[in-house]
Amino acid sequence: MSKKQLIRRLEELEKLTGRLALDIWKNPQIAYEETYASTVQKELLADAGFRLTDSVGDMETAFYAEYGEGYPIIGILGEFDALPGLAQSTKPYKDPVHANKPGHACGHHLLGTAGVEAVLALKQLIDDGQLTGTIRYYGCPAEEVLSGKTFMAREGVFHDLDCCLTWHPGTSNVVQNFSSQAMISIKYRFHGIPAHAAGAPHAGRSALDAVEIMNIGANYLREHLVDGTRIHYAITNGGQAPNIVPDEAEVWYYLRGANREQVEDMLARMHDIAKGAALITGTTTSHELLANCYHMLTNDTLNTLNYRNMENFPMQRFTSDEVAYSSILRKSMDPKLIEASRTELKLDSNDILPTKNFYDLSAKEKTMPGSTDVADVSWITPLASISTTCGPIGTQVHAWQATAVFGTSIGLKGMHYAAKIMALTAYDLFSEPALVEQAKTEFQQATADKPYRSGLDESVLAPGAVRKEQLI
Numbered sequence: 384m385s386k387k388q389l390i391r392r393l394e395e396l397e398k399l400t401g402r403l404a405l406d407i408w409k410n411p412q413i414a415y416e417e418t419y420a421s422t423v424q425k426e427l428l429a430d431a432g433f434r435l436t437d438s439v440g441d442m443e444t445a446f447y448a449e450y451g452e453g454y455p456i457i458g459i460l461g462e463f464d465a466l467p468g469l470a471q472s473t474k475p476y477k478d479p480v481h482a483n484k485p486g487h488a489c490g491h492h493l494l495g496t497a498g499v500e501a502v503l504a505l506k507q508l509i510d511d512g513q514l515t516g517t518i519r520y521y522g523c524p525a526e527e528v529l530s531g532k533t534f535m536a537r538e539g540v541f542h543d544l545d546c547c548l549t550w551h552p553g554t555s556n557v558v559q560n561f562s563s564q565a566m567i568s569i570k571y572r573f574h575g576i577p578a579h580a581a582g583a584p585h586a587g588r589s590a591l592d593a594v595e596i597m598n599i600g601a602n603y604l605r606e607h608l609v610d611g612t613r614i615h616y617a618i619t620n621g622g623q624a625p626n627i628v629p630d631e632a633e634v635w636y637y638l639r640g641a642n643r644e645q646v647e648d649m650l651a652r653m654h655d656i657a658k659g660a661a662l663i664t665g666t667t668t669s670h671e672l673l674a675n676c677y678h679m680l681t682n683d684t685l686n687t688l689n690y691r692n693m694e695n696f697p698m699q700r701f702t703s704d705e706v707a708y709s710s711i712l713r714k715s716m717d718p719k720l721i722e723a724s725r726t727e728l729k730l731d732s733n734d735i736l737p738t739k740n741f742y743d744l745s746a747k748e749k750t751m752p753g754s755t756d757v758a759d760v761s762w763i764t765p766l767a768s769i770s771t772t773c774g775p776i777g778t779q780v781h782a783w784q785a786t787a788v789f790g791t792s793i794g795l796k797g798m799h800y801a802a803k804i805m806a807l808t809a810y811d812l813f814s815e816p817a818l819v820e821q822a823k824t825e826f827q828q829a830t831a832d833k834p835y836r837s838g839l840d841e842s843v844l845a846p847g848a849v850r851k852e853q854l855i
């Protein structure tokens with residue numbers, strides 16, 4: 384009876400949250416600058432009676448909002464940052480509304496808003512006396528640079544949770560029973576001596592030479608790393624003009640591996656390469672750690688609950704107009720990528736907006752090639768994530784097609800479905816504490832000799848963060 388009431392409440396909220404998601408989609412802001420999304424979500428939740436804790440970890444856009452009292456404390460993670468340069472209208476062909484402006488090509492306007500929808504619906508059941516406990520929504524900045532939640536985690540704001548739920552927009556309804564890669568984001572800087580490149584090159588020491596030698600060292604390192612590890616870099620400062628020996632240069636690295644031990648081993652070797660490059664070129668080197676996130680830990684108990692709710696409450700089918708829109712959008716996509724996704728999920732070629740649910744038990748041993756700061760939370764409390772169909776099979780996130788479709792009714796349908804499943808699973812946890820304890824026992828066994836350890840020491844600050852002590 385009460386689950387029906389919960390669904391009714393979710394359906395009542397759909398207009399409001401649909402408007403909220405599209406409002407954020409129309410006002411995209413990149414990592415650590417998401418003041419618009421953060422403010423509108425905070426206002427809505429505060430007006431609904433949630434208690435607000437603002438500027439978590441000295442980050443202006445990080446917050447959490449909670450309702451209810453006592454055990455269990457169930458968290459729902461939201462995100463809202465956009466990606467630079469991926470602005471696009473909802474047209475199913477390339478139509479960048481504002482050149483070089485950000486766009487919601489990872490669907491985080493949906494991601495955060497689904498969480499808001501879920502907690503607002505659960506609040507109603509707490510008010511009605513049907514559920515007891517605390518529901519807490521986390522507004523998490525800067526997932527795209529893989530660090531917002533790691534700074535929040537360092538503040539300890541996830542440590543009292545009993546369980547935590549989240550999701551991500553995708554192209555199918557999947558229980559995310561797989562890991563993600565641990566990752567370190569770091570900038571190496573080299574400091575040399577400027578000189579006239581023709582008149583007095585002997586007087587100069589080139590910081591750019593050091594960057595280039597460091598990159599050669601890193602490329603040779605690849606051969607001697609564990610399979611599946613990844614090193615990517617971009618030269619973010621290579622000097623100003625060819626006739627000046629560059630005295631400052633910078634290279635930005637991402638190091639990825641199946642677990643934290645692998646990436647920290649890579650980091651130690653990269654530090655040595657940087658020192659070597661400095662020695663060879665007569666320069667000095669320094670570095671700045673920007674992010675250090677875990678690989679994901681899955682939880683069978685929570686995954687099973689999510690899947691059961693997905694099977695019991697199937698996704699609404701898409702309309703013929705939504706299928707027609709998707710068919711046009713897919714004309715701009717790589718047919719090989721579409722085919723690969725279709726084959727992986729064993730879908731018919733005409734099933735372009737799939738509504739069936741997938742839970743691959745064998746995926747537990749797999750690591751998806753990519754990283755997320757959600758993984759840090761998964762080492763603090765039992766956590767589960769799903770994805771839902773928010774775009775046609777073949778849509779790649781971080782591409783303009785994703786910005787387009789995530790701004791339509793297709794994206795909103797996926798968002799409402801994710802809100803429903805997270806709310807239903809939270810409902811199960813509130814009403815059956817034995818399930819919370821089962822998830823926690825499983826978590827404790829998996830982390831017994833591996834307590835959570837932040838990869839960021841106290842000297843590392845989030846961009847824009849100002850330590851409270853400095854403000855006094």
Ligand SMILES: [Zn+2]
Pocket residue numbers: 489490491526551
């Ligand atoms: Zn994302």
